[in-house]
Amino acid sequence: MTERFLGKDLLALEPLTADQIRFILDTAEPFKEVSERTIKKVPTLRGKTIVNLFFEASTRTRISFEFAEKRLSADTVNVAAAGSSVEKGETLVDTARNLEAMRIDMVVMRHPSSGAAQFLADRIRSNVVNAGDGTHEHPTQGLLDLLTLRDKFGRIEGLKVCICGDILHSRVARSNIWGLLKLGAQVAVCGPASLLPLGIEELGVSVFRRIEDAIQWADALNVLRIQLERMHAGYLPSLREYNRVFGVTVERLERAPRDLVILHPGPMNRGVEIDSRVADGPHSVILGQVTNGVAVRMAVLYLLAGGRPDMAEAAKGRSAEVGE
C-alpha cells in the first residue's frame, strides 16, 4: 500500500498524466455503489482526520467532500473562514502550521487566491486536496465532469466538448480543459471575448465567438455560471443581454445536428446562462454530476491516503464484513 498513484496532494489536473486521471476515474467507479446502499459507509479511512478548510462560501463542494469523507469513515472537521482565526487576521501559513501541529492527515481547501492550495501543500506534510483556488483550478470538479461524460458517452477520447461562459474567471474551465485534453477530447470555449483569457488558444483549445456555432460543433456543452459581479466590473453590459446572445436555450439546441449533453457545475442562474427547460430537460446530466462528485472525491481521498486503484473494489467491499 505504499505505492502512491497521485503523490502527496491533488492540486490541479494540469500536472497529472492521462494515466493518473484514468486511475482516479476508474477508482471512482466502485465507490459509486457505496452511495446507493442503505448503509452508506465503508471503513476505508477509519482513524484518518480530515479538515475541510473553506475560505470561500461553498455549499455543493463542501457537502460533497464531507459526504465522501464520512462515507469513508474519516473523522472530519469543518472550518469556515468567517468566525475563525482567519477573520482575526491569521495568515495562511500560520493556519497551516497550526493544523499541522494537530497532526491531521488531510486538508481539503477552498480559497479565493490562485495558488493557495500549492502554498499550503508546500508547507505541510498532510495531504492537500484543492477544492478550488481562485481562478486557477478545481480539480475534483474537472474529474467529476470527466466521469459524467464517460458515463454518458462511454469514452472521452474524440468527444467534442465546449465550455461556455466566463472562462477568464473560471477554475472549473481550467480543470476541464486540462482533463479533457489529456484524455483526448477536442475542447472549445465559447463566450464574450471580454471573458476569454489571453493565450487560451495556445492551450490547444478552439474558440467560438457565437454560441450557435458552438452548438453546431459540440457533443456536449459545459455551461458555466455567469456571476452578477462581472456586470458591475464592466466585463458585460447586462445579464439580460448575455442570455440573449450566449444563453443555452431550447430554441438554439433544437437547431443542433445531434442531441447535446448539457453539464453545469452549479449553482445555476436559470434564465441567464441556461434556460430552465434545458437544465431540467432530458439531455441534462447536471444532477448526475453531483452524484458523481461524491464518488470522485471518495476516490481521490482514498488514493491520496495510499490506496491502490485495483484495490478499491476490495476496500469498499469490506464494509459487508465489518457490518457497519
Add this chain to the structure above:
Amino acid sequence: MKPVLIRGGRVIDPSQGHDGVADVLLADGRVAGLGPALSAPDGAEVVDARGKVVAPGLIDLHVHLREPGREDVETVATGARAAAAGGFTAVCPMPNTDPVTDNQAAVGFIVKQAQAAGAARVYPIGAISLGQKGQQLSEFGELVGAGAVAVSDDGHPVTSSHLLRMALSYARTFDIPVADHCEDPTLKANGVMHEGLVSTRLGLRGIPAAAEEIMVARNLLLAELTGGHIHLCHMSTRGSVELIRRAKEKGVRVTAEVTPHHLTLTDEACEGYDTNAKMNPPLRQAADVAALRAGLKDGTIDVIATDHAPHHYDAKEREFDDAPFGIVGLETALGLGLTELVRGGALTLPELIDRMSTAPARVFHLPGGSLQRGAPGDVVVVDPDASWRVDPAAFYSKSRNTPFGGRDLNGRVLRTFVGGLTVFRGDAA
C-alpha cells in the same frame, strides 16, 4: 585622509572613453590622477588591482530605503551599506516613505541619515505631489534646496495628465527630471503578473503591456508639450522601447531606466506562485527582454536601475495575490549585469559600466560616474571573473526578497570607495 593608489587595474571610464590598464590616484576625496605608472604619494595606501576592473562607482537612480516608516525592512544606513557592497557609490531613494518625502525637512532627514551612515551617497527624490496624492504640487524649489535631485510619485502613478504637465513645466526652473512610474491604474486594476499564457494557466489576474505603454505614450507627449525632462521608471515592454526610440529621434527630452530583473527574467518565473517573482511592472516575455536589452545597447534606454524594494519575509510568505510587489536588487545588480548581459553578449563591459554609472550621473545631473581629475573619489574595484553564489542571508540589506537566491554569478565587488574612503571591502581584498 590617506591617499589611495589603485594600481594596475583595467580602468574603464566611459566618461572619457578610457579602457585600458592604468593607475588611479585618489586624494582629498577626489580623483587626483589617472595614468600609467603613477607614483604613490607619501603614506598612500596602494591597492593592487592587477587583473581587476576599476571603474567609477555605480549609481542607482531608483531604490526604496523605507526610512522613515518601515525601518524594520530597511533603513537609509542599511540600504547605503547594501549599495556599497553591490559596488554602488550613490543611490536615489524614492519618496514613498511614511511620511512621504514631500517637503524640505523630510529630504533633509534622509540626507542626514545618509551622512551618519558613511556608506554610499544618498540623493533623495522628492514627491511630485503632496502626500503622493496626485493633487497639489510639492515645493520643488525647497526639495531641491534640501538635496533632492528629482521628483517622482513612484508607486502612485500620476494619473492626472494636467498635474504631470504642470510638474514637467515647473521642474524646468530647477532643471530636475520628473520620474514617472508608467501605469494606467484602470488597466492594471488588481492584476498581479503579466497578462499572457502563464497568467491564464496559473489563474492569476493579468496586467497587460498596454497598461504601461499608454502612460509612456502620454508622458512622451507631455514632455514634448512642455520641453520638460521626463524620466521613465523601470520600463518593461517592447512597445515602450519602441515609443521611447521614436520620441528620442524627435528630440523629446526623455530618459529611461530598466531593472536587472526585467533584463533577465520572464513571466515564467511566476510558475509555482513564487512571490519573489511578483513585481510591478510585472516580468514580461522573452521578446520584451530581448527588446529591453537591445534598447539598453543602442541608448534608447539610458540606465540600469534596481528598483531595490525591501519587504519583510512575512509579507512575501503569502498567497500570491496578497504578497507585495518588488525585490531587493542592490547586491545582485552588478553580478547579473556581468553574468547575463556582458557574458551573455548583450553589452560590452564598458557599456555596462556606462549604463550603471556614467549614464545615471548624466541623467540626474549627479556628481560621479567619472574618473576624470577632480571627479569625486567614488570608485569600485571588481574582480570580473570571480564566481559567487547569491546567499540572501548574507545580504547587507535588511531584507532577503530576491528570486536570485542560489544563483551563481560572476563579478565580485572587492572594494568600494566613496570620496576616497573605503566604504566596502570584499572578502578577497
